[in-house]
Amino acid sequence: MWSATYVGKLLLTLIVCLALADSLLAQPLVYPFGPTQQTDLPATLTPSQQTTEHRFVVINPGSQPAPVVIEVGDLADSIRLYQERGNTLILLDYTGQLTATRPPPDRVMPYLRDKNLVLFTLEPGQSAAYRLQILNRMRVYARTFPVRLFTPAAYKAKEALWLYESKYRNRLGETFFWGIILMMFLFTSAQFFLLRERMFLYYALYLWLVLVRLLMLDEFIVVDTWPVFREIGFTGRVSLTTFFWSLSAYTFFLRSYMQLETRAPRLNRVFRWTGWILFGLGVLDLFITMKRLLSLFLFVTYECLEVSLMAFGLFTLWVLWRFYDATVKYLFWGMVFFLTGALISFINQQVFYDVAGLDFREVLIWATSYSAELLAFSLGLAKRQQLAMQEKLQTQTALVEQLQENQRKQAQLLQIRGDIARDLHDELGSELSGISILSQVAIGRLAHQPAQAQTALTTIGETARHIMDRMRDIVWSLTLHQPQTDAVANRLRSMAGSVFEHTGIRPVLEFSAQVPVPTLPPDQWRNLSLIYKEALHNIVKHARATEVTIRLAAEDLHTLCLMIHDNGIGFSPDALPTGHGLRNQHHRATALGGTIHIDSKPGSGTTVTLRFQVQSVSRVEMPYPYANPAPKLP
16 A cells, blocks of 8 residues: 555656646747847647647736737648637637638737738736647648747838838738729720720730739638638638639730731640630639648649749740730730749749748739739730721721722713713714715705716715724724734724725835833823824825825833824925914823924925823723724724
């Protein structure tokens, strides 16, 4: 049997051991934690899917409340702070990456609280024991989360959080940035509804998803408390769904903006499949929540995905450089700014993670990158609208020029109609009237004066043949679509033969085989034929010639020269009175676009030289029956 003394000594030893153990576990910390006003708790390795617990005691010997900031480094998944009161644990504060909701901010410290901070306040002259529990659930490996206690002044100095003095001042920069994104979203949405271009729809979706992601990261939008997401452990702050979907929308936007479907079908297929793959990754990430992200395979997959996204960004940069033009260059530099921001963010997180102000630098980096990208898109859109306006003005100018050309052709048609009317009236009207008179004379003399009636009938026949020749000339000039020099030469040859047929004058025709001119429009042919026939008729009436030499040649690509020389009696141009014939010849030469020169001396014959520029004008098409070749008149 144990004696009472032995049992008493054993109990006393046990109490002392428990007291010593408790003193070892609960480290006493005296506020305000020394001259630096901060202190570290012992580092403890936290295995995967397990919780590490820190126990410590804080003593406040002063006469003022002691506010304490506890910072847990490396973004722990769940942080809970308890105060020990006997055998009871009282929850003071909780936070962490997997925390769906957060308690109201402490009124003693109104500055912004983040996912790695828990707060408490100790009353004057009191001490209390605390427990800090840290859960490692997101990662598939053990992790050490450093824990440090600060006074508010020390933490503020350490982080240089001058923005955190007031939450209104802190949100000023972020609200301004969100406002820019929202305004661009409304603008591009309006552009889509007005212009119905899918390019604006994709960019509006991209901006909307970026804005939603930013608001979720700052917990202005909290979906973690929704019943379905709450049950599966979904955490909107960590989810990459909106990130993948925003990249998908931006990929489709680039594909539409650069018009790859027509400019580069192969690249179009690459961007199309990439956009759908990114959309599928967003759907997949929506269901792979933090509770299920437990395998090393998925963790490595996300690491590879980050590298793949950077590679695709560089590939997109190469595509933009390949199609670099007045509008694509703005998207190119916007992508340069965006990728530069991603690179700086990576360096900031991997190299300067232990430098004060990490989160503030991240916000500044991404705000600058997105702002530069939005500015580049705005400039590109403005340039695109400017080019569209210029193209519209060019189209309108072309339409005005076409209208003016149509008016010119209409005026030309009206002129041709007027010329035909004048020719028919002046040259054929009198002769048809003469036929009518002669026919009446022949009828009256047919019974009593048959010889005179026969003479009248002969005159009627000659006049009718003359009218048919003139009609042939008119119809030929109207139906000649592109009267090249060979057709013109043949017609001039025919006209000379008809004029000199019964006169005893021998025509010598020297026409070049081909004259390299594009066309001879109807108005030029009409003036040329009138000058030509007038010169031939003058030779028959006045020259008393026996031979006429007619030459038609090209002096250059656009100049024709017609020379008519007879061996008649000639005349003195100075002694010849100026009549309607010479005035008409000069007038027609001017209308033809050339000059006419008449050289003659008494006894030396006469030479008429006509030079004119061939107009490169398309033939005005005439309606039926003039559009068909000239009929052969009997």
